[in-house]
Amino acid sequence: MENPTTYDIAWLPGDGIGPEVTREALRVLDAVASAHDFAFTAEEYLMGGAALDETGTPFPNETRAACQESDAVLLGAVGGPKWDDNTGEKRPESGLLALRKALGVYANLRPVLVPETLASASPLRPDRVGGTDILFVRELTGGIYFGTPEGRTDDGARSTMVYSEAEIERIAHVAFQRAQRRHGHVTSVDKANVLEVSELWREVVTRVSEEQYPDVELRHLYVDNAAMQVVRDPQQFDVVLTGNLFGDILSDLAAALPGSLGLLPSASVGGTVGLFEPVHGSAPDIAGQDVANPIGTILSAALLLDELGEHEAADAVRHAVDATLEAGFRTADLAVGDEEAVSTSTFGREVATRAADPVPQNAPTP
Numbered sequence: 376m377e378n379p380t381t382y383d384i385a386w387l388p389g390d391g392i393g394p395e396v397t398r399e400a401l402r403v404l405d406a407v408a409s410a411h412d413f414a415f416t417a418e419e420y421l422m423g424g425a426a427l428d429e430t431g432t433p434f435p436n437e438t439r440a441a442c443q444e445s446d447a448v449l450l451g452a453v454g455g456p457k458w459d460d461n462t463g464e465k466r467p468e469s470g471l472l473a474l475r476k477a478l479g480v481y482a483n484l485r486p487v488l489v490p491e492t493l494a495s496a497s498p499l500r501p502d503r504v505g506g507t508d509i510l511f512v513r514e515l516t517g518g519i520y521f522g523t524p525e526g527r528t529d530d531g532a533r534s535t536m537v538y539s540e541a542e543i544e545r546i547a548h549v550a551f552q553r554a555q556r557r558h559g560h561v562t563s564v565d566k567a568n569v570l571e572v573s574e575l576w577r578e579v580v581t582r583v584s585e586e587q588y589p590d591v592e593l594r595h596l597y598v599d600n601a602a603m604q605v606v607r608d609p610q611q612f613d614v615v616l617t618g619n620l621f622g623d624i625l626s627d628l629a630a631a632l633p634g635s636l637g638l639l640p641s642a643s644v645g646g647t648v649g650l651f652e653p654v655h656g657s658a659p660d661i662a663g664q665d666v667a668n669p670i671g672t673i674l675s676a677a678l679l680l681d682e683l684g685e686h687e688a689a690d691a692v693r694h695a696v697d698a699t700l701e702a703g704f705r706t707a708d709l710a711v712g713d714e715e716a717v718s719t720s721t722f723g724r725e726v727a728t729r730a731a732d733p734v735p736q737n738a739p740t741p
């Protein structure tokens with residue numbers, strides 16, 4: 376028998392709850408790998424505050440080299456009160472920017488899912504929000520955060536929103552290709568009624584759509600309307616394509632929909648190696664107690680599998696998370712009323728058990 380494909384994962388647990396939640400994601404990967412005929416290695420490397428304490432830098436060269444040579448990077452979270460007074464390159468979070476740069480990632484993927492089982496935990500009305508499944512595709516390396524000229528002038532300050540056609544095209548491809556694997560709909564967000572750079576954004580996205588993705592439905596929304604629609608009727612969205620600034624704000628707005636930060640995964644892709652991490656931080660208030668919600672990290676591992684082309688395994692992981700919630704398991708952040716909360720590790724084990732099962736034929740696409 377042929378040896379199974381083996382993927383090398385650089386595992387960066389980081390600080391606070393990072394080690395706890397990434398451990399559960401690896402447990403689930405382990406279960407799903409053996410059921411889908413591939414294997415992986417997960418070598419642990421220092422990152423963030425843990426790396427600062429040991430080596431004096433939040434992103435040591437050894438970690439950089441290992442990430443660049445890996446097939447994918449799984450990160451927990453970095454930072455915490457111990458390093459809050461650090462400045463500049465001694466801040467744990469500065470290591471994150473260096474990591475993204477080292478990998479050359481330019482597309483940030485942020486799925487926002489509100490399973491029907493958790494709709495009552497949302498700050499919005501359950502009937503409005505249950506079943507929401509949005510994928511934000513945000514451009515990560517251009518736009519107003521990096522445009523020049525910028526800085527103070529004699530009598531004020533300026534920041535410049537800049538996008539080249541090539542930058543818009545490559546992120547548009549990411550959005551259309553994701554939509555092809557989902558529900559075939561892209562909403563591109565801009566401010567083309569005011570900003571010239573948004574006029575170009577709209578032109579280029581429309582051209583890419585017409586020339587290469589006639590099977591995907593495209594619509595354009597102004598960012599102010601998009602913000603209102605995300606709150607009013609989030610179920611209308613499939614893939615939302617945005618530049619850096621608008622994506623930053625809209626994806627955080629949408630992150631409030633599920634009612635817990637612990638549920639949200641993310642991926643940064645497009646470079647040599649992808650980076651997969653939950654949206655939340657290191658949650659020092661609950662670290663070390665085995666109570667954190669591992670779902671965001673487990674779903675980040677599903678995005679990792681998608682990126683490696685292991686789509687069936689990725690769907691199995693998403694399905695296992697849904698099935699575990701449907702079976703009534705809740706971590707403390709999700710338990711309402713008299714629901715009993717289970718630990719991080721119990722939840723992870725429950726998902727791992729279900730991830731090894733075949734996905735039922737009639738299961739809805741998660």
Ligand code: NAD
Pocket residue numbers: 392396451452453454455456468471636637638652654655656657658659660661666667668669671708
């Ligand atoms: P946070 O996301 O760590 O926590 C905010 C709140 O959400 C806390 O009450 C926390 O207990 C809760 N929470 C977060 N994740 C959870 C989970 N998986 N399960 C259950 N509850 C969860 O944000 P913060 O408190 O503003 O930041 C804490 C530290 O994390 C800071 O040092 C910050 O700089 C850092 N941070 C790191 C990242 C990252 O590594 N990508 C992102 C954001 C913040």
